[in-house]
Amino acid sequence: MADGSLAPTGSFASTVRRATTAILAPERWWIVVIAIFAASRVVTTSLLLWFASVQGQNPWTGPAPDYFSFAKIWDGHWYYIIALTGYPSELPLTEAGHVAENAWAFMPGYPAVVRFIMTLTTLDFAVAGVIVSVAFSLGAALLFYRVMHLVLPAGTALFSVAIFCFAPLSAILQVSYAESMYLFLLTLSLYWLMKRQYWMLLPVIAVMSLTRPSGLAFALALGLHVVYRWWIRRREEFPLRERIAAVSATLFSLVMGFAWLLIAAVATGSLSAYTDTELAWRAPYVGYGELVPFAAWIQGAEFWAQWWQVPLWLLLVMLVASVLAFFVFLFTTPARRLGVDLRLWVASYALYLLAVFFPQSSTFRLLMPMFPLAGALALPPSRVYRALLLAACIAGQWAWIHLAWWVDAYDWTPP
Template sequence: MMLVLAAQQDQNAWTAAAPRYVDFASMWDGRWYNIVAVAGYPAELPLTDDGHTAENAWAFLPVYPLVVRTVMILTGAEWAVAAVAVSVLAGFGAALVTYRLFREHLDAGTALFGVVIFSVAPVAPVFQVAYAESLHLLLLSLALLLLVRRRYGLLMPVVVVMGFTRPSALAFALLLGLHLLVRIVRRDREPFASGELPLVIGATLLSGLVGLAWPAVAWAVTGSVTAYTDTELAWRSVYIGYQHLIPFTPWFQGFEWWFGRPLGWIGVILLVAGFAVALTSRPVRMLGLEVRLWLAAYALYLLAVFFPQSSTFRLLVPFFPFAGAIAVPRSRVYRTTVVMGSIALQWLWLLVAWRVDGYDWTPP
């Protein structure tokens, strides 16, 4: 699909007409990661003509471009080749770890089909482009597996690296906090092993600190306490103008922009209600409590800070455990329909979000 679209791609801001596969797979945010890899982060925030913070590299965390830069140095490969290779290999690793995660609560056949759904999901093409999603998913699936297995000591370094790969550490801190409360309430049924309690507390605090660390780094380098949030807000300014970040308002602002009021607000409420129902469904309950807590924590995080637009579909990738729940029904007709429908939606996502069509306002 990527090759077909690349052959038909017109000249654009990132590539010439009919670019190579690796160049086509390195467009959009791939250029920002490239900038970070070769030039780092700006010491002064760039400003728009009216004095607001402009889009800049501080929105992109450093682990993925650092890994790609290391591969470039070790192999001599150019950015596009190294970036795509890292993403593809990390995606394979994430699929393997996801299978292990699913096997904690699902039988082998269901777990394996869950990995099939994971691999052909509507936004699965993002696993082969110059984005940090594959690497983040590898780390996230590993972190969840370690949590399920109560390997809290090994979990902590994974949380640190993950938190500097994609913004997720605050959501994971919420997960760990909820997990700690559950362990305390259920301590008669599952008592803490020797040394476990301080490890859980330490992992929770560490994840929270990591979640706050990148905004602090941006502040220290630029001198602006709001450098990171102002940078993130620059991307939504084309929709609603420059505004302050008020938690739990972006989805209402976004749905109002897309659908008007009160229809947009009703849509958000229905979306939240539908998600809550999904979390209590039998297939999702089969995934285990820790996975369900992650789904809830990440959903709350998205609801608090993210503005819904075309890249939101990519931001749903950390909900990947839902693939295990979707895999539970065993009907061949159902499973075939799910796979074919997912591949069709891949085409839709690529056509709407990845392919550049003139002045394109639907970034992936």
């Protein structure tokens, strides 16, 4: 009787083991990635719904908005304007004659796709925007596994995907922002780069550069990649056909880095239309001025030193130490496991941020393209470490939504 009662249990356990082994088989990696992604979206959606339920009246919605309305606030409203009406031919001006905030700060890739879905399905922007973002973020998660598996074992690559999906800013993957589409295109670009498929990069770079500012940073990464391959050509062949393709992709990315500036200039008649528009967003912090490369972080230090009432030299020391520590980290053993190409991208993008962006609450979102570093965080095999890291990520989601997405009275911490 006892033996008979144990048989079904043993059979069931064997069945579960066989099913698990089948699901986790190398050729079925996508099932696990989709499961990780789905679990992460349940968590993030729950957090967003809770914050929506306690959201008060704000410039974009009434109190306690539904999910889709809550998902299109902040810059989502700009994408809504672009999807419906396009871009202004005349730049709006403030009373003092400076260029005011306007749609030219936002590139057309994402709103164009949303508008296409709206036309195809008759859905409104709020719903179509979320659908597009979720679809691209799932695609990014699937591609990210493929990228990580080029440099890491399958299990570590999967945990890298988990970090990506549960990351503190992963709420941005399911709202009406361009980040999901951009991260998908960036991941595809990195995959083609690592596979040495340079010609395949061209159409991806073209769309990516018109989705989020990225052409110049990717051109720098490609240029450094060409230099590196030339440097090691004696131990890793760098055939002439690949040299031509790689240099062509680099030059194309460089051109695309300026494409939106030129488009805005032609459409408005102002050569500085795009940069003037971007500078309008930092004017509340430091006033109006010219775009001077690498000056914004010094200006930011001056602003935050006054705001926090701390010595300026302290923030400058912290800034320099942070930058040095970051670039030193790229040469550590965990970072080196990611390979040269991913580290060249992360370094190039970091330099791009230092050159052109002003540090404020949106900076956290602007760090998202450095997501390949999740592979370094995924290396420790300890289950306790991994569980605590995911718990910290979820806690970080709550903190970021509270700080940057949820609107609290007069809110000056945009996501």
